[in-house]
Amino acid sequence: MAVMTMREALNQALREEMARDPRVFLMGEEVGAYNGAYKVSLGLLKEFGPKRVIDTPICEEGFAGAGIGAALAGLRPIVEMMTWNFAFLALDQIVNNAAKMRYMSGGQLSCPIVFRGPNGAAHQLASQHSQATETFWCHVPGLKVVSPSTPADAKGLLKSAVRDDNPVIMLESETLYGLKGEVPDGEHLVPIGVADVKRVGSDVTLIGWSKTLHYALEAANDLAQEGIEAEVVDLRTLRPLDVETIVRSVRKTNRVVVVQEGWPYAGVAAEVAQVINEHAWDDLDAPVARVTGADVPMPYSKDLEKAALPHKDLIVAAAKKVLYRT
Amino acid sequence: MAVMTMREALNQALREEMARDPRVFLMGEEVGAYNGAYKVSLGLLKEFGPKRVIDTPICEEGFAGAGIGAALAGLRPIVEMMTWNFAFLALDQIVNNAAKMRYMSGGQLSCPIVFRGPNGAAHQLASQHSQATETFWCHVPGLKVVSPSTPADAKGLLKSAVRDDNPVIMLESETLYGLKGEVPDGEHLVPIGVADVKRVGSDVTLIGWSKTLHYALEAANDLAQEGIEAEVVDLRTLRPLDVETIVRSVRKTNRVVVVQEGWPYAGVAAEVAQVINEHAWDDLDAPVARVTGADVPMPYSKDLEKAALPHKDLIVAAAKKVLYRT
Amino acid sequence: VERLDPKLLESLLHQMLLIRRFEEKAAEMYAAGRIGGFCHLYIGQEAIAVGAVPLLRPDDYVIAPYREHGHALARGMSADVIMAELYGKIDGCSRGKGGSMHLFDRELNFMGGHGIVGGQLPVAVGLGFASRYQDRDSVTLAFLGDGAVPQGAFHESLNLAALWKLPIVFMIENNQYAMGTPLAKTNAVTDLYKQAAAYGMEGVVVDGMDVLAVRAVTEKAIASARKGNPVLIEARTYRYRGHSMSDPTSGTYRTREELEEHKKRDPIVLFRERLMKDGIIDEAKLKALDEQVKETVQRAVDFAEQSPYPPIESMYEDVYADEGAR
């Protein structure tokens, strides 16, 4: 076990998977000579050469589709989206081709591809560069979606994603790339579809992933000081949802707050809430609350941006509300 | 009041708005010489000429963006998506430009544009041509989304959309284009943001829109024969939701089924359910149920397609379930 | 003609006839309600698929848009499984899930059948990329309609193919219309092969009604592509039927006269007469071929009729590699 940043953990996962399987390659803007816009692919070009670390032109639809074609032909591409904002240009390829090719071909074709990159807001990048895009991918059958909150999970989920025979969307976070944590050496696989209880508690369940998991943990600390023990569930995989783990926690706490960065309308939080209603209605002592980003395009100005994003205080307030302690 | 098809009602709305305001024009694939892939624009080229009825090449990103630019410059474009499946290619333009331009410019720019066309499955068009795309647009602040179920609403909503100073997404349905109904002559405006109770009842609320509104009405008939009086709410506008009308109905019936055509995960039904939980939790006697399309790409084969779509019997069953009558 | 093996020439005629009769039968069965959805016939364009596809090796790839029955037959897929697919039956090549627009055969490297105009082109880039990556010299033959040229995907794909020197032949089947829109209304430059120059790629134009001419240019193009120099071919042709089964053959966007004029250069008639003139075949042989083809097509219909519809549960299959994932 070594302590490293999430950036390093992702880098390690890429390196290990590329070393393990010659069919694995990395493609995207600036992944090679520049070592990645956020340095996730640092050193990979040097180690694996230009055949397997491919700098692309700026043409998201084109290179996403190229990755899909390569996957159909037996390779295991990892396509980096410099940020997920730009993947809207590739949405047709991801939704209409990657997600459906197996189905449309009656099961003949397989599309084992990973699309990965940072998702959501970083710091003051304004409306076109700050989107939390979960909903666009989670909505679509045929895709799996993962979104890690810790370096260890990042490594383990990326390795699992590369080995998965389905298209997997991996939503990372620029603001977490520098986060440090212990990461198991070598073969460390986090299964796709399995949530993780990051803090045990009995009074209220806080559900988050990626960045918001950390806000939830902060909120849990605050709540603890007021004698409220929150259980914090890290979804880790957004599609398919780990309904079992979610419901188990709800059965215990009877109160839930779901925290997401993105826009509220038809966000992942709405789905999680409804899944809880469908599976654990009788266990709920209050409606599932959601804490989300504001329903506005992201503003540039620092304080506005801060106000548009979910944070600890909102979670604490929501937790108290579902506990009727306001 | 004349009886006409939804196709004719849309055509009338287009004709009236183009006659009323010379800034209004129609652009899209096959809208002119071909009279529209689904004949919604029948006769408009002849009446208004090629300046105002523009056949485009197949380049959704390009002509969607062109519409946006024209709107910024003071025109009132109506951009037809031959079907909404193809709009994924224009998603970046719609989300990153149409929805955000006002915001990013600090309120300086206005983008009064309508994107319209048929949404969802028709008959056996398979995975790439059958998508109910609501979620992709409803998720996004800056957009309004309407989806009519009757010829009168289609006319009234389209006219309101053309006059709205925001980008409006209008999701029509190929299978409803032939549906007949009474349509008020001339100036008939259905306000955006206002739902409509299409059937009054007191035992359970069925919520739908577009096609699924009709399934809900059918289900209400069946339920009535068993002595269950369903209230049927037609959302008509999906964004912004008419929370007031929804909650008023829930207060009365205490039980809700939301019916949508699209995929379940983070669908509009999840949002509606969660909004109800947030606003009317204490009025609910059962969890909000949703009836949705199956969580699969659309299969081609007739019976598989039928099974993948929501229909009356599923709604009846869901209604009974929330009434604990199963 | 003299330089070619008479057996080969006969086989080309045979294949063109098979496609023609297959499509006529498909039209008949569509009218009879045995086939649903969109069905785009290849009648009039047979010389292109037959001139090009049989040149490929088994390890080469074919990818096509939705008007692909002819390409599938030319690649050696049996009329049985294609017809069964059109019927939506379990023995169809895509298990009834794809239908007319989504024919696939993994064994024959027939990579679909794609419904989004231009969407197959980035995928073709990936197939070519994979061949190179795997140190195979397989070629990808990617078909597209003239309507796909204005799409961004065309530009991105040709740039990537040229930039990366991929073994791809792009074959534009220029039938002069995209649905009801003539070329001059969609492309600033109507000599489509000239697009190649923007990528430093070789571009050639050929008479798409002359199967041997198509064969000759494609043979050279394949040889070039195999060495890493992609080629763009524009084959000029004409479709005799409507855009799809629901579209009239003439009257709206093209005149009966224009259609009749083009039919005078029917690729099958031209080739048959040439072979007769050169003494390669005679009336008797021709009759025998015709009988044989009719039989094949009738057998395909019988096969399709007798095949069962897919069981409803199969709707949930083929979404993910690991079916339980949802």
Next chain:
Amino acid sequence: VERLDPKLLESLLHQMLLIRRFEEKAAEMYAAGRIGGFCHLYIGQEAIAVGAVPLLRPDDYVIAPYREHGHALARGMSADVIMAELYGKIDGCSRGKGGSMHLFDRELNFMGGHGIVGGQLPVAVGLGFASRYQDRDSVTLAFLGDGAVPQGAFHESLNLAALWKLPIVFMIENNQYAMGTPLAKTNAVTDLYKQAAAYGMEGVVVDGMDVLAVRAVTEKAIASARKGNPVLIEARTYRYRGHSMSDPTSGTYRTREELEEHKKRDPIVLFRERLMKDGIIDEAKLKALDEQVKETVQRAVDFAEQSPYPPIESMYEDVYADEGAR
């Protein structure tokens, strides 16, 4: 030089100097933490914006990518409101919501500041479309980087502009890199002006370090565009700073030597020396200009410093025309 009004020449130099000093100050304030997010400096490319933009009439449009401080200044936007926008202040041109990448001025027809590479081009088509529709002969001057050429949006936009004969000048600022990727790694044909031929459009290349050369070709291009013949200009230039403030100026993807070599042809130095040699300005004048520019920039900083941050409630404004819509 002789043919041009000395006043004009001086003003061109003045504008280039202003941009240079403004950008240097922006860098300083960024380092001081007064400016956040992405900040892309225009240093080295001044001759292009200054050579082109002042040729426009007030009713003409300018649209640009995210590296647009220079274009905004050349269009006559005050340094004050631009600097305030970079600071995220309420008096910024976009009320602090846009930041560096999203400068707008409706009065001056300065249409942004766009963050998605290539995304502004379809919008430019719409601006040109609107001018024609409104029977105005306004021209749209659309800037893009070399990195945008491989994007599908480039192709779609140029085709539409040429097809519809729109009054648009497309100006590629070829600074030889897209972030860290050199042109030869992204474009099959590196003479970017040659793309024009694919649309039957005039394409010209110009030394982007020579303000008068840029002015000359742009003047002709604007005249041509005004008559409905769009033009593509490739201006060859070099950026002196890193891609954005977080990117090193040299070392990774380009050498210090390469940078220094290019700096020898500094557009400001070249032009200044020419004007001095031709006796249009002298040392004293130069000094005065420099003082004036420094003052303007300092005033802008003072203005920005003193302007308040936007109130938090303003986060909810400018999403919809009718603010209550959400």
